[in-house]
Amino acid sequence: MSQDSTLLSATLTSASFLVLLQLFSRLFTFILNQALVRLVSPQVFGTAAIQFELLLSTILFLSREGIRNALLRAPTSTKDSGKKDDGESAGAGALVTNISLLPVLLGIPTSILATLVYLRTASASTTSQPHFHLAVAIYALAAFCELLSEPLYIRAQNELRFDVRVRAEGAAVALKTVVAFAVLVALPAEWALVAFALGQAAYGLTTLVSFLRAYRGRSLFWPRKVETRVHGNTKAMYFDPALLHLSAEMTAQSVVKHFLTEGDKFLVSRLSPLADQGGYAIASNYGSLVARILFQPIEETARVFFSKTLSSASANSRDALQMASTILLALLLLFTHLLLLLVTFAPPYLSLGVSLLLPPRYLNTSAPAILQTYIYYIPAMAFNGVLEAFFASVAAPSDLRVQSRWMVAFSMGFVAAAVAAARGLGMGDSGLVWANVINLLLRASYAWRFVLRFFRERNAGEMVSWRKAAPPMPVLVAFAMSALVTRWSQAMYRDVPLRLNAQLGHVGIGMMCLIGCLATCIVFERTTFRHMYTVLRRR
Structure with missing residues (x-):
């Protein structure tokens, strides 16, 4: 098989694995969440599912996201080479390994700073809940524990060993939900926040142990100097300069991107009472169930596929461009059909579905109104996800800097639109979701313009057009x-x-x-x- 054929086969296998993982984890979580929301009040659920999850995602996203995306462009390793000891790895591989350790090193100050900022800015009604500070500390430790597995996660991704991740995350999700449910049942209601925190700690520990078992504990946590030959001369260095520069650019951009991704949770945690935060959380969990099962695996595997297929060595290859355009347009066509299905069938049947799914105490929160907006939010998320996956896979550092400036403008517009919709137009929390829809469509449009330019510059403009995705x-x-x-x-x-x-x-x-x-x-x-x-x- 050719290299392209092997890569596509591995990518499709990855998509299948990750869809099955998301199907298992989300349905498992959904079933237990149906029980959890009946055991805790909307206030507790809002604190855990909005504020604690926002703290967790902030630590993880800022520490690892840019480095993850940059290292997808590193040369793909084989499974055999992946079995070698780190000391026997080739120089280039060791330089990539050194960069993969940076999320662990960045995670220490990020965890401390994010936790302190959250504790200083949390409202009195939030901090007055029983065992609040203990739960926050456990969440921060759980985030750092998950970051310890990041070097092995990146190694598995570059070796196309997607089965390792599926086993690790599948076991972690199962233990997380079981531990949270067991603690809620066994202990009094005042320990509810700690129950959610212990569940997240179980997730982080299980992920770390699973990756260590897959690689038999062979992991480094500090960069080591590597000797490489450059133009016939031996040079000692810690990092590959090009990949390090790209990692820095993507990490800097991740700050703005994180706010755009989680901006609704930022604003909900500041503008809405705790009960409505609980309603927002349960609506978000239900509304994005399909998105997380299907779109998240597709976005992640598309990023891997585009990064490897359109690497610098093959970006001008006609075959590589044809394959990339075919996959991209196929995904866009799939998402167009999803948009049609949701817009056609969701509005007439949403009221019936809400009455069957939501616990009675959540029917008086913002959850029903928010679920109506997810009819349009889910397709916007899908289009933006795959288009930004293409952008992140092939964009040069200069393109990333330009996109970052546009994202700053998008974020300012998002905040203005969200506050105006929620407060000025009286739309409440659903106004935040509508603002996010607009934000996602703007970002998707920017990425689509980049796609068109990318193919035109390689004399392949005829390969991509919206008509082929309709x-x-x-x-x-x-x-x-x-x-x-x-x-x-x-x-x-x-x-x-x-x-x-x-x-x-x-x-x-x-x-x-x-x-x-x-x-x-x-x-x-x-x-x-x-x-x-x-x-x-x-x-």
């Missing part, structure tokens, strides 16, 4: 007709109780419309699907 007209008509029929059905059942047995006719109409839309897609898009399947199979 369904044919008969499919659009089928979805439009289904939208009219399901909304007519919703109006007919408006005064019927929101119970499944009472709404069976409405649900049946929706199922028939869905089958009709899927059949139309099969009939009018079978040539497109067959072409994509042939390209992938040939590779």
Whole structure:
């Protein structure tokens, strides 16, 4: 098999593994969350799921995200070379290993600083909860424990050993939810925050132990000097200069990107009471369930694939460009169909779904209104994720600096729009999500312009266009007709109780419309699907 074929095969295997991992972990978490939200108050759930998770993601994202993305461009190692001892590794591999240790070193000051800032800025109603400071300390330690596994995570990614990550994260998610649930059941309600913190600590420890077991404990935590030959001369260095520079650029950009990604949680934690934070958290968990199961693995594997396929050595190869454009357009076409499905079928059936899923005490929070906005937030997240994955895979440091300046502008616009929507227009927490939708679409548009320029500069502009990512007209008509029929059905059942047995006719109409839309897609898009399947199979 050629190198491109091997890479695509490994990437598709990675996508399958990660989708299965996300399916298992999210459904497992979803089932236990259904029990957890009935054991704790919205105030406790909001603190743990919004504020503590924001602290955790801040530590992890700022410490590792830029370095992760930069090191995806490092040469791919084989499994055999991955089994060698670090002392026997080639010089280039050792320089990459040294950079992979930086998240551990950055994690120490980041954990301390982020924790101190959070404790200083948390509201009195938050800090007055029982055992609050103990829970915060456990979360910070859990974050650093997870960072200790980062060098081995990066090593597994570059060796395309995705099974290692799947086993580690699958076990970690299971233990996290079981530990949190067990502590909540065993201890009094005042220990609820500590229960969530212990669950996160179990996640971090399990991840670290799993990676250490996979590599038999062979991990370094401090960079070592490496001798390399440059133009016939031996030179001692710690880091590969190009990769280190790229890591620094991406890490600097991650500060702005993190705020844009988690900006809604920042604002919710500052603008909303604790009960509404709990409603926002449960709506976010339910609303993004499909996104996390499907889109997160696709985004991560797309970043790996584009980074390896369009490396500097092969970026001008016609075959590499054709393969990259085919994969990119296939993903965009998939997300376009998702947008059509959500916009057509979600609004008429959301009220029934909310009444069945949400505990009664959450129906009076902001959760129902927020779930309505996720109909549009999920597709925006999908489009932005894959387009920014392409950008991060091939952008030069100069491109990253320009994007960072635009992201600063986007973040300022996001804050203004979010505050105006939440306060000025009276939209509450759902206004924050609408502001995020606009922010994601702007970022996706910027990345799409970069995609077009990237292919044009390589005389391959004809390979990418929005028309190739849009369904044919008969499919659009089928979805439009289904939208009219399901909304007519919703109006007919408006005064019927929101119970499944009472709404069976409405649900049946929706199922028939869905089958009709899927059949139309099969009939009018079978040539497109067959072409994509042939390209992938040939590779």
